[in-house]
Amino acid sequence: MNRRLIAISVLVIVALASCRKETWDEFYGRPETxxxxxxxxxxxxxxxxxxxxxxxxxxxxxxxxxxxxxxxxxxxxxxxxxxxxxxxxxxxxxxxxxxxxxxxxxxxxxxxxxxxxxxxxxxxxxxxxxxxxxFRRRTANYVGVYDTKDTSGNSIKAISANRNGTANYVDADNNNKYITYFVDNFMSAKGLNASDYNYFYPNATYTGFNVLDAxxxxxxxxxxxxxxxxxxxxxxALPSIDEYLASKPEYSEFKKLFDRFLVSYLFNQGVTTKYNNINSTNARVYTKMFSAAIGFSLNNENFLKQQDNDGQQNCYSIFVPDNTTLKQYINTVLLEHYPSVESMPPSIIYDFINAHLWQNAVWPSKFTTTYNVVNEEARFDPVADITDKKIVSNGIFYGTRKVQEANVFTSVYGKAYLDPQYSMMVSLLNLELKGQISNIHRNYTLFMISNAVLNAAGYFADPTVSNDVTNQWRFVPPPGSTLVGQTGANARIRLQRIINLHVVPNKQLKNLSAEGVALTYGGEYIGFKNGTVYAPGNVEAGNVATVVNTKTALNGPVYYLDRILDFSDAVIGTHLEKLAGTSAGSSPYYHFFQFLKNATPQLWNTTTKDITGLPSGTFCTIFIPNNAAIQQAVNDGLLPGTGTAPNKVPTFNPTLTTEKEQVVRFIQYHILAKKIIAADQVENGAMETLLKNDLGEPTTLFIDNSGSNLKVSDAAGVSANIISTVSYYLSNRCMVHLTDNYLRY
Incomplete structure (x- = not known):
């Protein structure tokens, strides 16, 4: 009986198993289709x-x-x-x-x-x-460990970097190569056509679905x-940019720059262990890494890795000048003031190489609209300048018969950058102005001051004063100066104000023989006349800077000076006192200043010579009526005086409160607060004065700066002309103009 039950049970189990298998196959088995x-x-x-x-x-x-x-x-x-x-x-x-x-x-x-x-x-x-x-996809192909020589010529095992920058290798990434294809929907979306494809593959036919030249x-x-x-x-499998460059002797000079300055080999413990376990060896494997100072690693098959698949939608591009072209450029441009490439600052190498690197696919029809890692378009003629064009595994390679003319070398900035005698000036320009004055699409005038000229003025680069490289400066006042010596940030602040005086934005001053003024980067004005240049500090000291040499860059002229353009530390009142002289016969500013210096304590500080409402360092413009105009204001009752018109005698130090107030309001109305105005056709319109009305609102003057002569008008429409022959007096962030009429408030 038991045997029969067992047999029946076995048959049932087999039947159930068979049913389950049929069910499994029905749902999970390989479909016949x-x-x-x-x-x-x-x-x-x-x-x-x-x-x-x-x-x-x-x-x-x-x-x-x-x-x-x-x-x-x-x-x-x-x-x-x-x-x-x-x-x-x-x-x-x-x-x-x-x-x-x-x-x-x-x-x-x-x-x-x-x-x-x-x-x-x-x-x-x-x-x-x-x-x-x-237009690209990651393939199953990768290089792995390979034999090469390090920068000293020693034979080593190496593996390519698979990331850019300092974090140059990730163990889980094989650095797989990409393959490039050309499909119609991508080409249309990017504004590309058959000519872009045939630029690389002239013997192939573009069909709307090509893989390389297939x-x-x-x-x-x-x-x-x-x-x-x-x-x-x-x-x-195509070579990477690094591999292709190494295989082409016509670009060996370009490769040398990488090998000498931008490539190093770092021991890779993880890859070494894996390689030795697989191959039963005792080798050391090194990652070939490129400097983080350049746009990308030439051997990195990945793109930026901001996303895992970002290599599908973009790639690197490089333009490589041939040996003859490169050597000529290095010898005539980069080495104009240096004895060898090794003697140049490394930054020059970085800037030169980066000018030839793009973190973008540069298509033949898009040279002028695709920007490199220093934000400059490809400055090549696709027909005349390109001698070699290759799609490679990690990008696009162009061999050229010209270099990329980088802004930092062709602009006014380049004249200082490529000359070691101007290294102090370059360091100061780099703090704020490098990107601006190296823009060749904007006009500038640059006044050059050498290390020797800065040293003569008491300014020195001194690494001992600070661990912060931006503050490694020292100021030693020249003999006889009342200024206090400074170091670190304080010295740097002085130097930056000086450097700003040497940069004129938005204008190319091509003739310094005539008399004129120019607005500099810091908002202060400088003057020029007969081939000399001066700033407020030069006016105060009674000297001028002489132009000793002139060069022209793509975005403007460069003038080499024999002394610095200096700012003034003095308060404006000091300069007004100097202008006033000792009598009306000696200075046309005399009458105005007599009223000003006696307007105490409401307007004038006898001790500091400050003007109330004009803190030290404030930008301003002072319109000073000449003695005849002041006399007319006295005769017209706008300023206190005794006697009868037209022969009233000015009362420079009135005692009546109403007359004191009259003087204060008159002077305040002739001062523009927060603005420097010069006869340079730059600014026009209503400008606020130092004078407030009864509601506490600033009153205005109207500036007509459109013609060759600057004119200022009051609210009543009365105009005063600037007397140009003596009008350009530069003060501490202030311009003093002599006028032929007074203004009614």
């Missing part, structure tokens, strides 16, 4: 015998026969026959396994993409798929483990 994997699909077509042999020899049969999700660009037998003929062999059996691997892995792309999707960017952010933005002859063939696109040409 599912196409075979990539390898078997190719085998079934009959015209991929060479490719299948290459797959076998590369060791990829199992991978392409198993589960996965790939895109495979498959060259047919006709394509292989051409390739083998070019190699001088009759069959794949005459190729080594590595050669086969370079074909198979480079044609094998991670993830399956139909033609309709391959032009879209797989964003890993919340955006998701971004249509029509992709044409896709059949697309979207579905398989169990991916998608096949059939191509009419065998494609072999």
């Amino acid at each position: 599912l196409p075979p994997p990539i390898y078997q699909t190719l085998a079934s077509k009959g015209n991929f015998t060479h490719l299948l042999a290459a797959i076998d020899k590369a060791g990829y049969k199992d991978i392409l026969s198993a589960a996965g999700y790939w895109t495979f660009f498959a060259p047919h037998d006709s394509a292989f026959k051409v390739y083998l003929s070019e190699k001088g062999v009759s069959g794949v059996d005459q190729l080594d396994s590595n050669s086969c691997r370079q074909i198979v892995t480079y044609c094998l792309v991670y993830n399956g993409f139909k033609k309709e999707r391959i032009g879209d960017f797989q964003s890993t952010s919340t955006i998701g798929w971004v249509p029509n933005q992709a 044409t896709v002859t059949a697309k979207d063939i579905l398989t169990e483990n991916g998608i096949i696109h059939i191509v009419n040409k065998v494609m072999v």
